[in-house]
Amino acid sequence: MEVVGLLCLAAAVLAWGIVRVWDLWERRKSQEQAGLLGGGTRSLLVIAHPDDEAMFFAPTILGLARLRHRVSLLCFSAGNYYNQGEIRKKELLQSCEVLGIPPSSVMIIDHRDFPDDPGVQWDTQRVADVVLQHVEDNGINLVVTFDAGGVSGHRNHAALYAAVRSLHAEGRLPKGCSVLTLQSVSLLRKYLSLLDLPCCLLRAPHVLFVLSRGEAAQAQRAMSRHRSQLLWFRRLYVLFSRYMRINSLHFL
Numbered sequence: 417m418e419v420v421g422l423l424c425l426a427a428a429v430l431a432w433g434i435v436r437v438w439d440l441w442e443r444r445k446s447q448e449q450a451g452l453l454g455g456g457t458r459s460l461l462v463i464a465h466p467d468d469e470a471m472f473f474a475p476t477i478l479g480l481a482r483l484r485h486r487v488s489l490l491c492f493s494a495g496n497y498y499n500q501g502e503i504r505k506k507e508l509l510q511s512c513e514v515l516g517i518p519p520s521s522v523m524i525i526d527h528r529d530f531p532d533d534p535g536v537q538w539d540t541q542r543v544a545d546v547v548l549q550h551v552e553d554n555g556i557n558l559v560v561t562f563d564a565g566g567v568s569g570h571r572n573h574a575a576l577y578a579a580v581r582s583l584h585a586e587g588r589l590p591k592g593c594s595v596l597t598l599q600s601v602s603l604l605r606k607y608l609s610l611l612d613l614p615c616c617l618l619r620a621p622h623v624l625f626v627l628s629r630g631e632a633a634q635a636q637r638a639m640s641r642h643r644s645q646l647l648w649f650r651r652l653y654v655l656f657s658r659y660m661r662i663n664s665l666h667f668l
């Protein structure tokens with residue numbers, strides 16, 4: 417009985433802690449809306465494969481939309497590793513529609529220079545040139561992509577970071593164009609869902625997006641459009657991954 421009592425007490429303390437953290441987040445959200453990101457910005461999400469937008473960046477996409485950003489997407493491959501490229505292109509467009517990105521704002525690059533292959537290192541300069549042209553042609557003010565860890569350690573993800581970082585370091589981006597990178601976390605934190613929120617706040621990211629219950633359902637609907645990818649372990653990912661509820665990002 418004592419053990420049961422202790423477990424109940426621990427659960428109560430945990431629930432209280434989550435509520436307190438959520439209150440802090442709500443205050444932070446109001447500061448964020450009047451802070452660095454502002455509103456009315458043209459934002460570009462740069463991803464490597466169809467489903468990256470829903471698996472990793474859904475909180476960012478919906479959070480930016482909440483701040484009245486016009487979000488467009490640049491995907492560097494068709495996801496053809498298992499010869500499913502044509503299917504995955506269609507799934508990406510369907511997912512983006514759920515997330516509020518119209519087809520006219522989605523560009524998918526299907527080129528032999530950027531194969532969907534974790535064993536191939538994409539050329540940093542080639543990737544950088546494509547990103548820069550897209551930024552300049554579309555008047556982009558904010559670029560969002562992976563950090564050096566690429567969330568999952570995928571080399572294609574890391575290649576996008578290397579390219580955007582080189583553009584930023586060399587001063588090649590247009591004046592006033594900022595770069596946000598998605599923070600990679602440990603395997604344990606990756607599957608804590610909302611329980612990772614206290615750790616996020618303690619580490620004080622530059623930008624933090626947390627989805628409400630309704631927005632989380634929208635993110636799950638977006639991921640459900642990637643039917644070709646919904647193997648059993650990805651279904652577990654949708655349920656437990658913090659990236660389906662939380663995105664912590666840092667400016668370069």
